[in-house]
Amino acid sequence: MQRSIVNSYELRNDFPIFRKKINGKELVYLDNASTTQKPYTVIDSITDFYSNYNSNIHRAVYQLAEEATNMYEQSREKIANFINVRPEEIIFTRNTTESINLIAHSWARTNLKKDDVIVITEIEHHSNIVPWQILCQERGTRLEYVGVDGNGFLDLEYMIELISSRKVKLVSLSHMSNVLGTIVPIERIIKIAHEHDIPVLVDGAQSVPHMPINVKNMDCDFLVFSAHKMLGPTGVGILYAKKEYLDKMTPFMGGGDMIKEVFKFHTNYNDVPYKFEAGTPNIADVVGFGAAIEYLEKIGMENIRKHEIYLTEYALESMSSLDYITLYGPRDTKYRGGVISFNIADIHPHDLATIMNDHGIAIRSGHHCAQVLMERLDVPATSRASFYIYNTKEEIDKFVNAIKEAGRIFKI
């Protein structure tokens, strides 16, 4: 087994929440696919903004407003560098969900016609399903699913067959499953889609926080992700879109900031990206996200990925020694991120989560906002543990011991 370069024991000191006790125990936080904890640098940068720079941006000429505007725009630059795109291709939203809805509203709604097809997959989060269903009801476009096998691997043959049909106008898919951790061969899919001039939207909510992403190499047309899943604050989402798409997209919301000139009965819109950022944005949290990006870059995304592979392999190995555990998802960590869904005999995931909580362990239970996938796997619910930089080998031992404890309580 590979060793980890990330010293998670030391990193934990950067996160105030780990001083908290749950039921008298140290917090073992294993719900990182849902949201992550925040380091001091992020929390402090938000306090610093409100204490020293607070003012509205893009509007006033006094010093404070200029400083605030600079900080906001510097965050945009940091994020653009982080994924290797231009700052004007980064739009701030509230979260991944809003980013996808923005594309559905401002691009798909105006560019797709009746009977045009949007291709998604069975691993999608509800946020990459419902906006398209709404669009289909409104516009008469159609939704097609690419199926997956029991480990979440896409039926690529069917995907290629679909893509080759002339009706497909958008492929929208998750880079990594939030339930099974399965990593999709995204570059290959994008290449094939582009051969047929079909744009690809990548839901990077689970991949961008956990591995190096270089949009120039990946060549996706849209990429969406959430700050809160990568040490940043809640309330900040990212939409990257190629400039050529942004230029052709209609506004999402109308109001201040997104305009150049407003007349009584018409308006000239602002340049991108401001055209898509109506109203006062979440300035302080965008600044906080900038601090999160700096923190992640200091550790290095390659190292983060390695650390998670190390933890995932260790956890899979420890868990598979218990014969009453059913593990879902690929066994090879080459194709898998740090997410483990599982079930234990007839213990319902909710009961397991309650028992885990006795030990200070936070895991997720339920359908994980992916009911289409749950249906495909034919399980009503799973328990899910998901890792990040601050998780340790020792925490995985605690987690596996708590599983054994659940087995004892349920007399398995």
Add this chain to the structure above:
Amino acid sequence: MSDDIYREIILDHYRNPRNKGKVENADVTVHDSNPLCGDEIDIHLKVDEGVISDVKFEGKGCAISQASASMLTELVMGKDLKIVKDLKKEDILENIGLTNLGPARIKCALLSLKVLKVGMIKYYSENDPQSADQIRNESSLY
């Protein structure tokens, strides 16, 4: 702590639920689910002269929700339908012997009561519309 929650009796009702299944010619059938955890309960009721002559449930979900449903059917079987309106959260928690559940898990325990209350109101709306409104108003939700 969990040892106090998952006692023998809860596990027994979870693994060997009482009154599980369908009722032939049920007067009412009601379904509900808890979106947080996906627990699901259906309750089938047969009522004769105001008395619950048969009650069965179907469902899937956590031990607390399923054991609570099983124990609730035992509690109301053969009773006057009207007593359902007076059943409260405390009665259910006492019935299953779990008075220290956290807010998220209380919802699991109370799902079957919620379904039963809706079933009772549905029965009166269909069979005795005049008293249905009054019963609805008098019925404590939990």
